[in-house]
Amino acid sequence: MYGYWGKLLRVNLTSRACRIDDIPEETFDLLLGGSALGAKILLEETPAKVDPLSPENKLIFAVGPFQGVKFPGNGKWSVITKGPLTGTFLESAGTGHWAPYFKQCGIDAVVFEGRADSPVYVFIKDGGAEIRDAAFLWGKDTIETGELIKEDLGDRRINALNIGPAGERMHPIACISCDGHSFAGRGGAGAVMGSKNLKAVAAWGTMEVPVHDPEKAAEFAKETFRLLSGQGEKFRAHGTPRVIVPLEGIGDTPIKYWRGDENKRGAALLGAPRYTEYLNVKPLPCINCPIGCHRHIRFEYPDGTVLEGNGPEYETIGMMGSNLLVEDLGAVAKANDMANRLGIDTISCGAWIGFLMECWEYGWITPRDTGGLSLKWGDPDVLLALVEQIGTMTGMGGWFREGIRGAARHIGGEAEKITVEVKNMDYPAHDPRAVYALGVNYAVGTRGACHERGNPQTSALGGYFPELGQDGPYDRQTPEFAAKTAVIHQDVSVLMNCMTICQFMMGGGGLTLTEIRTAYRYLTGKDVPVEELVKFGERAWQLQRIINVRDGLDRKDDTLPLKMTVPAMVGPRAGKTPTPHDRILDDYYELRGWDRNGIPTRERLESLGLGRFAAFLP
Amino acid sequence: MAVTIRLLGLFRQYGPPEPWVVPAGERSIGELLAEMEEKAHAGYIPIVNGERKSKAYVPEEGDEIKIMPLVTGG
Known part of the structure; x- marks a missing residue:
């Protein structure tokens, strides 16, 4: 077997025992790895409706x-x-400097089972793992934790995925941090770590992965690196904040918790190129990245304090800036830093603050509820106060222990009607009224409303896949194209999460499916045409859907929030809604080979080589 | 002899009004788009007759040219 070790590390935290199992080559031939491999393990090894925070x-x-x-x-x-x-399947992905060293430990995946009786961290190394005490790390933020583990292991090269205080408290939007600047951000995977008393997973391996044609693989990787470095030069200069202005220009960016129509001034103040100069940006690359889209910032506040570190990305600026009408970029950077250190998802955090501001505007919550705080739109001090409360689950933050649906129930009245989420996961910073495919994409998202599995918003920026027969991006506001666009983008982006290659290599660097095919051939010795490659993405998606269907989810859960049925009055969203949702959903189910209730059919699963997984369907 | 270049997505906000018609066989795509690339703060991939080409490609009569921006957010 080439490209893989065929090894799965199991760490039982209850018994503190580690063991290595084999993964047969057929599994990789069917599923590639990453997201799909994890879905298979989860489906086969956990019971239906398992409590996410249970051992x-x-x-x-x-x-x-x-x-x-x-x-x-x-x-x-x-x-x-x-x-x-969400209580559903969850896959979240991060970058940083961890993954290649993890693979070089001689394993393709690690499964954590059970629950440790006291805080631990796990150090994975060549051919095995060591469970270490983490009492000295408990309570530390994500940046401090990474530094302390380097000291504890006596090697500054070693990186650790870790959780902050939010994860320790099993916060529903706790994320997992890598290098303090990349996060498995959405859905609360950090809370699952916290529930297992697992503070961090460090990895340092030195083993050479068996490669089919090492010389050609290395040479092709080098050539591709050079190519993407050139093509991604402009993306490197401004990173994801570059798209704030153009996406506001097409009505994609959230404004005033999805009720605003236009925000040109805010976009210009928050986005690049102003962002790049105002926050003194330097590109911050992950390992083996030819672009460096993350932002290292250095900003001095009027009071003389200096913030140096990871800067906010597009999503954070969208949800904590534009969404709240906050135009103070320094405050958004500070809020981002606070959330990152506590270890919470900035997207949901920004959404929750917007929700609270709207409830305040309607008078549904009063100074008695807010501790005297006036939740005014655009107030940077309110932003910072609420990030603190949400991140620590104190004050109003305590209302969100079960996510936004729980907070809406707590507030009562009409509050449940104004939330913008699917399966309890808040919408990210892309509006389906601007890109209709997003409506169905969020609705059927296997982890709730997600813009990275797939990412049809990239079609609005001009992205498409000529290798899959597309003649150009489909029209973004035509209902007939919505399902088709969602399917293509889902298959490709989920493929990338099975390959575990950063999706921005495509959208920001111009990496093609053909180049992925070539590299895969050199690595594994297997030649897979591009139209077959994307089927790996579909297989993963179908497995993830099976997990959710097994738990009772179906069409009733594939929803479009009420606000998305209300068009804007002016601007690019005026008169536009991604409707009729039911018809678009029908189109989508048909393309996916699901029945009218959203259940994968046996025929479709068999055509993908997944027939045996039909047994998990109710 | 002339060729039409179709700008996609982001670049439509920065380019000339459609259709953008340029003479064939004269300037490379890189030369034609240099100013726009700076204004848009975004790179791009030229797609000629369904295939990716380098910026050095000089458009020829009959070509179908699309410009796909390289920028993303998320």
């Missing part, structure tokens, strides 16, 4: 075949579990 839930970290050479964007890793925010 019976499993927490899986997995990579794909690309970590054997220095391939561009192979700093990616996936974490797979049942998610505490």
Whole structure:
């Protein structure tokens, strides 16, 4: 077997025992790795409706075949579990400097089982793992934790995925941090770590992954690196904040918790190029990245304090800036830093603050509820106060222990009608009224409303897949194209999470499916045409859907929030809604080979080689 | 002899009004788009007759040219 070790590390935290199992080559031939491998393990090894925070839930970290050479964007890793925010399947992905060293330990994935009786961290190394005491790390933020583990292991090269205080408290939007600047951000995978008393997973391996044609694989990786470095030059200069202005220009960015129509001034103040100069940006690359889209910022506040570190990305600026009408970029950077250190998802955090501001505007919550705080739109001090409360689950933050649905129930009245979420996961910073495919994409999202599995918003920026027969991006506001666009983008983006290559290598660097095919052939010795490659993405998606269907989810859960049926009055969203949702959903189910209730059919599963998994369907 | 270049997505906000018609066989795509690339703060991939080409490609009569921006957010 090439490109893989065929090894799965199991760490039972209850018994503190580690063991290595074999993974047969056929599994990789069917599923590649990463997201799909994790879904298979979760489906086969956990019971239906398992409590995400119970010892019976499993927490899986997995990579794909690309970590054997220095391939561009192979700093990616996936974490797979049942998610505490949605109660559904959860896969979240991060980057940083961890994944290749994890793979070089001689394993393709690790499964954490049970629950430790006291805080621990796990150090994975060549051919095995060591469970270490983490009492000295408990209570530390994500940045401090990474530094302390380097000291504890006596090697500054070693990186650790870790959780902050929010994860320790099993916060429903707790994320997993890597290097303090990349996060498996959405859905609360960090809370699952906290529930297992697992503070961090460090990895340092030196083993050489078996590669089919090492010389050609290395040479091709080098060539591709050079190519993407050139093509991604402009993306490197401004990173994801570059798209704030153009996406506001097409009505994609949230404004005033999805009720605003236009925000040109805010976009210009928050987005690049102003962002780049105002926050003194330097690119912050992950390992083996030819682009460096993360932002290292250095900003001095009027009071003389200096913030130096990871800067906010597009999503954070969208949800904590534009969404709240906050125009103070320094405050958004500070809020981002606070959330990152506490270890919470900035997207949901921004959504929750917007929800609270709207409730305040309607008079549904009063100074008595807010501790005297006036939740005014655009107030940077309110932003910072609420990030603190949400991150620590104090004050109003305590209302969100079960996510936004729980907070809406707590507030009562009409509050449940104004939330913008699917399966309890808040919408990210892309509006389906601007890109209709997003409506159905969020609705059927296997982890709730997600913009990275797939990412049809990239079609609005001009992205498409000529290798899959597309003649150009489909029209973004035509209902007939919505389901088709969602399917293509889901298959490709989920493929990337099975390969565990950063998706931005495509959208920001111009990596093609053909180049992925070539590299995969050199790594594994297997030639898979591009139209077959994307089927790996579909297989993963179908497995994830099976997990949710097994738990009772179906069409009733594939919803479009009420606000998305209300068009804007002016601007690019005026008169536009991604409707009729039911018809678009029908189109989508048909393309996916699901029945009218959203259940995968046996025929479709068999055509994908997944027939045996039909047994898990009710 | 002329060729039409179709700008996609982001670049439509920065380019000339459609259709953008340029003479064939004269300037490379890189030369034609240099100013726009700076204004848009975004790179791009030229797609000629369904295939990716380098910026050095000089458009020829009959070509179907699309410009796919390289920028993303998330």
